[in-house]
Amino acid sequence: MPNIAPLGPEIFLAAIGCAVIIADLIWKEQRYVVPVIAVTGAIATILMVTQTHGEAFGGMYNADLFGAFFKVLCLLGFIMGVLISIKNLAITGLTREGEYYGLMTFACVGMMVMSSAADLMVLYLGLELMALSVYCLVGLLKTDPRSSEAAIKYFLLGAFASCLLLFGLSYVYGTTGTTNMSAIAKAAANSGLSSNPAFLMGLGLVVIAFAFKVAAAPFHMWTPDAYEGAATPVTAFMSVGPKAAGFAALGRVLIEAFPAAQANWSAALTIMAFLTMGIGNITALCQTSIKRMLAYSSIAHAGYALLGLLPGTSEGMSATMNYLFIYLFMNMGAFAVVILLQHKGVIGEALEDYKGLAKNHPVAAGLMLIFMFSLTGIPPTAGFIGKFSLFMSALHAGYTGIVISAVIFSAISAYFYLRVIMLMYMYEPEKEIALATSGGLTAVLAMALAGVIWLGCYPAQLVAITSKALLGQ
Amino acid sequence: MDLGFPILSTLIFLPIIGAAALLLIPRSKQSDVPRLALLVTIVEFLASLPLWFQFDKTTHLMQFVERKAWIPSWNVHYYLGIDGISILFVLLSTLITVLCVLVSWTAIQEKVKEFYAALLFLEGAMIGVFCSLDFFLFYIFWEAMLIPMYLIIGVWGGPGRLYAAVKFFLYTLIGSVLMLVGIITLYFYGGHTFDILKLSAQSYPLKLQMILFWAFFAAFAVKVPMWPVHTWLPDAHTEAPAAGSVILAGILIKMGAYGFLRFSMPMLPQATQAMMVPMLVLSVIAIIYGAVICLGQDDMKRLIAYSSVSHMGFVTLGMFALNYQGVEGAILQMVNHGVVTGALFLSVGIIYEQTHTREIADYGGLATVTPVFAAFFLVFTMAAVGLPGLNGFIGEFLIILGGFTAKTWAGFLAATGIIVGAGYMLWLYQRVFFMEVNPKVSSVRDLNCREVVTLLPMLLLIFWIGIYPNVFLSYMHTSVNHLLHQVNGSAGCAQINPGMVLETALRIIGG
Numbered sequence: 001m002p003n004i005a006p007l008g009p010e011i012f013l014a015a016i017g018c019a020v021i022i023a024d025l026i027w028k029e030q031r032y033v034v035p036v037i038a039v040t041g042a043i044a045t046i047l048m049v050t051q052t053h054g055e056a057f058g059g060m061y062n063a064d065l066f067g068a069f070f071k072v073l074c075l076l077g078f079i080m081g082v083l084i085s086i087k088n089l090a091i092t093g094l095t096r097e098g099e100y101y102g103l104m105t106f107a108c109v110g111m112m113v114m115s116s117a118a119d120l121m122v123l124y125l126g127l128e129l130m131a132l133s134v135y136c137l138v139g140l141l142k143t144d145p146r147s148s149e150a151a152i153k154y155f156l157l158g159a160f161a162s163c164l165l166l167f168g169l170s171y172v173y174g175t176t177g178t179t180n181m182s183a184i185a186k187a188a189a190n191s192g193l194s195s196n197p198a199f200l201m202g203l204g205l206v207v208i209a210f211a212f213k214v215a216a217a218p219f220h221m222w223t224p225d226a227y228e229g230a231a232t233p234v235t236a237f238m239s240v241g242p243k244a245a246g247f248a249a250l251g252r253v254l255i256e257a258f259p260a261a262q263a264n265w266s267a268a269l270t271i272m273a274f275l276t277m278g279i280g281n282i283t284a285l286c287q288t289s290i291k292r293m294l295a296y297s298s299i300a301h302a303g304y305a306l307l308g309l310l311p312g313t314s315e316g317m318s319a320t321m322n323y324l325f326i327y328l329f330m331n332m333g334a335f336a337v338v339i340l341l342q343h344k345g346v347i348g349e350a351l352e353d354y355k356g357l358a359k360n361h362p363v364a365a366g367l368m369l370i371f372m373f374s375l376t377g378i379p380p381t382a383g384f385i386g387k388f389s390l391f392m393s394a395l396h397a398g399y400t401g402i403v404i405s406a407v408i409f410s411a412i413s414a415y416f417y418l419r420v421i422m423l424m425y426m427y428e429p430e431k432e433i434a435l436a437t438s439g440g441l442t443a444v445l446a447m448a449l450a451g452v453i454w455l456g457c458y459p460a461q462l463v464a465i466t467s468k469a470l471l472g473q
Numbered sequence: 474m475d476l477g478f479p480i481l482s483t484l485i486f487l488p489i490i491g492a493a494a495l496l497l498i499p500r501s502k503q504s505d506v507p508r509l510a511l512l513v514t515i516v517e518f519l520a521s522l523p524l525w526f527q528f529d530k531t532t533h534l535m536q537f538v539e540r541k542a543w544i545p546s547w548n549v550h551y552y553l554g555i556d557g558i559s560i561l562f563v564l565l566s567t568l569i570t571v572l573c574v575l576v577s578w579t580a581i582q583e584k585v586k587e588f589y590a591a592l593l594f595l596e597g598a599m600i601g602v603f604c605s606l607d608f609f610l611f612y613i614f615w616e617a618m619l620i621p622m623y624l625i626i627g628v629w630g631g632p633g634r635l636y637a638a639v640k641f642f643l644y645t646l647i648g649s650v651l652m653l654v655g656i657i658t659l660y661f662y663g664g665h666t667f668d669i670l671k672l673s674a675q676s677y678p679l680k681l682q683m684i685l686f687w688a689f690f691a692a693f694a695v696k697v698p699m700w701p702v703h704t705w706l707p708d709a710h711t712e713a714p715a716a717g718s719v720i721l722a723g724i725l726i727k728m729g730a731y732g733f734l735r736f737s738m739p740m741l742p743q744a745t746q747a748m749m750v751p752m753l754v755l756s757v758i759a760i761i762y763g764a765v766i767c768l769g770q771d772d773m774k775r776l777i778a779y780s781s782v783s784h785m786g787f788v789t790l791g792m793f794a795l796n797y798q799g800v801e802g803a804i805l806q807m808v809n810h811g812v813v814t815g816a817l818f819l820s821v822g823i824i825y826e827q828t829h830t831r832e833i834a835d836y837g838g839l840a841t842v843t844p845v846f847a848a849f850f851l852v853f854t855m856a857a858v859g860l861p862g863l864n865g866f867i868g869e870f871l872i873i874l875g876g877f878t879a880k881t882w883a884g885f886l887a888a889t890g891i892i893v894g895a896g897y898m899l900w901l902y903q904r905v906f907f908m909e910v911n912p913k914v915s916s917v918r919d920l921n922c923r924e925v926v927t928l929l930p931m932l933l934l935i936f937w938i939g940i941y942p943n944v945f946l947s948y949m950h951t952s953v954n955h956l957l958h959q960v961n962g963s964a965g966c967a968q969i970n971p972g973m974v975l976e977t978a979l980r981i982i983g984g
Contacts, residue, residue, distance in 0.1 A: 404651070460546070
């Protein structure tokens with residue numbers, strides 16, 4: 001009997017996923033039972049994650065601090081995702097709650113597996129579990145053609161990326177003879193594989209596949225459509241959870257399995273980071289739908305997060321971790337406000353709808369203001385701390401050019417974030433907009449606000465945790 | 474000097490807490506908002522007075538120091554303190570904010586609590602900028618100021634506010650982020666610390682110094698603003714509401730010059746010396762260009778805004794003269810400019826509230842209609858012109874003296890700027906207050922009690938600094954000496970007796 005204790009939280013959450021589906025069959029009328037089970041289950045899982053350490057299955061699965069950090073991040077994203085969904089599902093007419101919350105739970109299990117995978121096969125399993133669940137989530141709004149279009153696009157490109165990943169992994173396995181990450185690093189170092197074309201080909205395909213998953217340019221094409229077509233809570237969830245898990249896996253693969261080829265992949269990632277920040281920020285300037293704008297903004301933020309991976313140092317990785325953790329709060333907060341404006345018959349996605357919001361709904365506008373400034377990276381909000389730690393780690397490793405372009409792009413991004421603020425505060429309202437407030441949304445907004453302010457003013461704990469949770473410790 | 478309790482933290486966080494408290498007031502009790510804001514700012518001003526009385530003028534060391542670990546992993550500290558360079562700005566900030574609340578009393582009718590909350594938040598951040606001794610902390614406050622200022626211009630400003638607000642924000646942000654890259658670079662070269670005093674005490678290779686000088690220049694020059702990155706200022710000053718213009722002119726643009734004094738000069742002495750001539754050239758261009766542009770303005774606020782470009786040219790000229798008279802004159806002139814231009818914007822704000830026009834052509838003959846207002850404005854105009862006996866004279870005199878000592882042409886050209894300055898200010902006064910009474914302003918009432926109270930402190934300061942500047946100069950002697958020592962090194966530091974310069978100045982005033 002192998003030691004399955006390190007997998008405890010994942011098994012538990014998978015069981016919660018099944019319970020959610022069964023509960024939906026039993027309590028069809030009580031709409032609150034299912035989300036309550038999902039949220040309590042996730043909270044319990046967080047507690048379990050913090051108590052679980054160790055390796056399982058002969059080093060294929062490693063429940064280390066690095067993995068635990070990303071698992072907590074994904075679970076927090078999951079909890080917020082569930083809470084913002086409760087009322088919105090009723091508004092958008094999405095009645096398949098069992099499937100909805102079940103798929104979300106399984107996606108979260110997939111992310112947790114990805115965070116801890118120390119073997120390429122396990123990594124692939126986690127990735128597919130996550131990806132398949134999210135494809136379905138995107139397409140769940142069956143009556144909305146945008147949703148189906150988004151799901152098909154996302155599925156086709158995602159499946160393509162998975163193929164590339166498998167193809168790349170086969171090269172890596174062919175040249176090193178193993179799928180274990182640390183064994184790959186050893187084999188590569190021993191036989192000088194860092195200049196072997198087949199090995200580098202495999203590495204390149206792996207990087208491209210993950211670039212698809214985290215929506216890095218030029219492999220970001222699916223993102224705006226998928227984000228716009230999916231139900232808004234799904235978009236919110238997608239923009240934080242799968243992205244963080246993608247970065248967790250990419251970071252672990254690059255640093256643990258391919259340290260020898262750092263010069264190669266960091267050159268590729270530098271170009272990608274530049275393109276991602278540029279395309280994301282500049283395209284966001286001319287969007288008219290807030291969901292699409294946030295989609296491009298999330299592409300841009302993936303570009304910033306890539307900065308931390310470039311040096312291949314633990315300092316850089318911990319900067320990316322800081323950033324993704326902070327991004328969770330600010331992006332969830334922004335999406336929660338978008339959901340707040342969504343009503344039966346009112347889509348509330350046009351930027352025009354935000355005109356004069358501050359006059360009738362000062363609290364909602366004030367929250368959006370804080371999240372927008374945080375996404376821009378203006379202190380004392382948390383967004384600044386995240387960017388600062390990324391810039392610091394990249395500068396330390398000597399990547400001055402890309403950091404300068406990053407700060408210029410982030411100044412450019414101020415324009416479209418400020419436009420939301422301008423619409424809310426500096427225009428007169430054109431139509432009456434009611435807010436779809438609910439307990440879940442209020443809780444998420446409170447969590448996001450607390451996260452953005454607290455991490456902005458006192459980031460010492462987060463920084464200490466991420467620098468401790470580095471790989472190999 | 475230590476008062477036994479964290480006075481600087483109190484000064485920073487009292488207004489921020491006040492801002493949060495204002496936001497909690499229900500909309501039905503909106504009339505209480507200005508009162509509470511006034512109370513907070515007055516308490517804040519009174520709380521800042523101990524700095525003035527307890528300050529030890531005999532040392533260049535930081536005083537009222539507070540230091541706590543903040544982010545240990547990055548070696549960031551919550552580190553506050555003031556010296557002779559920063560104390561006057563802290564006091565000026567607390568005073569000007571009180572006046573800003575008074576001038577907004579009836580002018581702000583919409584989103585009232587948001588306005589005063591932004592104002593108070595801004596005050597806390599401004600004081601934070603002047604007190605920070607940790608570069609990271611400094612940057613936080615420096616950037617945090619953008620948020621309330623953007624809102625103040627954009628929400629409560631004039632017709633072109635949207636354009637002006639975004640322009641202000643983007644200009645300053647681009648400058649600041651480049652400085653951020655410089656700060657982080659310095660952090661790694663300076664031994665992984667953000668401690669400003671430690672960073673100033675080390676020497677860096679010249680090439681690095683030059684790169685950092687330009688990185689810091691990007692942030693500070695935009696804020697000052699130096700020519701040619703001044704173009705945000707006329708829009709922002711013109712479109713901001715009165716309180717916003719006063720804070721912009723009185724405090725915010727001083728921060729650029731303060732940044733040069735606190736960071737560029739002591740940390741990058743060789744680069745500063747190497748860049749002295751280009752900086753002097755930019756300053757002289759700003760002085761003359763700003764003054765000439767003023768002659769062509771037909772909008773009162775825009776005219777005063779461009780005069781700021783010219784006056785701040787004097788400040789940078791004095792700083793980069795890199796001698797005792799120049800630097801002291803520059804610091805004093807920063808205070809003077811804050812007082813005088815602040816007062817001018819307050820005055821324009823007061824009259825705009827009634828007439829709702831800034832066009833000079835819409836005015837005329839106000840001296841007959843509002844004699845008290847005209848008298849106040851006359852003093853402010855004369856102070857801006859640099860009439861001996863008023864504060865503007867002392868600063869400009871010292872700066873030109875410093876300019877002549879450093880480079881003769883700089884002093885000479887700067888002096889011509891003063892002549893043009895007299896021209897546009899007096900012409901403005903003539904067109905607004907003399908000549909036939911314009912029917913559009915014939916029914917304007919004179920200053921009421923609140924407005925007199927708003928302007929009076931500025932009037933008193935103008936006379937006080939003008940007649941007995943030593944009170945103010947005595948705060949900076951030791952710190953300026955130390956600063957020049959850092960810039961010029963022990964060899965290049967001219968041994969000038971501070972008293973001597975002052976005596977010369979006073980003799981000239983006395984005739």
